[in-house]
Amino acid sequence: MPRSSGQTDGDDSGCPILHVDMDAFYASVEVRRDPRLRGRPVIVGGGGRGVVSAASYEARRYGVRSAMPMSLALRRCPQAVVLPVDHTTYSAVSQEVMAILHEVTPLVEPLSLDEAFLDVSAARRRMGRPADIARWIRAETTARLQLTCSVGVAPTKFVAKVASARCKPDGLLVIPAADVLAFLHPLPVTALWGIGPSTATRLQRLGLRTVGDIAETPLDVLSRSLGAAGAAHFSALAAGHDPQPVETGRAEKSVSSDRTFDVDLLDAADVERELLRLAEETAARLRRRDLLTRTVGIKVRFADFTTLSRIRTLPGPVDTTAALHVASVELYRSLRLDRPRVRLLGVRAEGLVPAAEAVHQLSFDDILDRGATGATSGDDVPAGGAATAGGVAPASRNGCHAAAGEPQPSGQRALDRVADGLRTRFGAAAVTPASLLEPATGADRRPVGD
DNA sequence: TCTGGGGTCCTAGGACCC
DNA sequence: TCTGGGGTCCTAGGACCC
Secondary structure: OOOOOOEOOOOOOOOOEEEEEEOOHHHHHHHHHOHHHOOOOEEEEOOOOOEEEEEOHHHHOOOOOOOOEHHHHHHHOOOOEEEOOOHHHHHHHHHHHHHHHHHHOOOEEEEEOOEEEEEOHHHHHHHOOHHHHHHHHHHHHHHHHOOOEEEEEEOOHHHHHHHHHHOOOOOEEEOOHHHHHHHHOOOEHHHOOOOOHHHHHHHHHOOOOEHHHHHHOOHHHHHHHHHHHHHHHHHHHHOOOOOOOOOOOOOOOEEEEEEEEEEEEOOHHHHHHHHHHHHHHHHHHHHHOOEEEEEEEEEEEEOOOOEEEEEEEEEEEEOOHHHHHHHHHHHHHHOOOOOOOEEEEEEEEEEEEEHHHOOOHHHHHHHHHHHOOHHHHHHHOOOOOOOOOOOHHHHHHOOEHHHOOOOOOOHHHHHHHHHHHHHHHHOHHHOOEHHHHOOOOOOOOOOOOO
């Protein structure tokens, strides 16, 4: 059996796949930035209703884990240093990590900011055996970035990923092809990528606890718990088979922005204004990526944590803040909620189309006026965009300072682009929808600026 | 303990068309 | 009056991952 620590150096022939996983990435970046934090428990995450995004190994000794509510984490480790998530910095460091990996091979598949698969088959002549390449990556990330990582080396992606998890932190683990089954079979079923607590509970009812149990169970029995497709998939993984190749560029399928509020929203006007903020974030990200969306969705979570989602497919693709906001408000109103306590709102764009391929760009004003607003447009959306109390139209069509006035054909797109440009040059606060700064149509609403 | 924000994938039912 | 089959799109929800 392979050992799970140190520089395990089994037979790495037939092991072309590496899984590289940075150790406690966000927390480690924070410690690097402020060396006084070294050796102390560090938690990166949101305050209030937030959760732990990353915990240093010192914090983990107290039972602090990723995704744990911050309130519980601080009860377990009151002396922890808590830092807010700084996504911009972590993204920049992530690019440096990925750059090192690309020195090995172009066959790099990032899984997240701090993880990637590599297929090193073609790099072997230049850089040596897979285990040597893994050692090189570990040495370079430590030397250049002062960050440690763990690397799994195996015949397949799945086994490489499990291997890196078993040698953390700052480890290297090679699983030779001949050892794959001995390595996998004692592990709990949750080691299989895609089996979480819910599926594990169902499998337990069948008496299945380990990966080996799954490997020994006939497909038709597994199908009862996992469905036909799931049964075939997990049965193959448990047998050590994983046909997935390392894939470099994968097209994005959706873009979304969510926000959990420190205090539940009770007022429909507040909800609609937050939908504008989220629509603006989502639409701006679409435009930055040169994408349009044909399907807009919202997510609403209530104080009791029940969650609803609604989506609507539009007649044509859009990328304007106004179009996303109108669709979001229409979806929200269609819920016809009675005195809701809204904990979270989200706006989502799916069915993405590259802007270059979108054929109906010029018709979006029609979509705005007739499609997205649907049957209620006569009441709620004045044709000329004049302000009416409580209507969705004023917030959207006059939502930006720059956008006050009569939209022209494609005018909203052009104005959004102008606002995007100003924000790029002068910062995110340079252009803000008016309704997020000033009291809206009612007299009793406070501004909710950042 | 009281639950973020970014995503992906799967299922299942209904509409609609041929 | 009893009743097809397949394909595709749309929608809602759930599970899962980092």
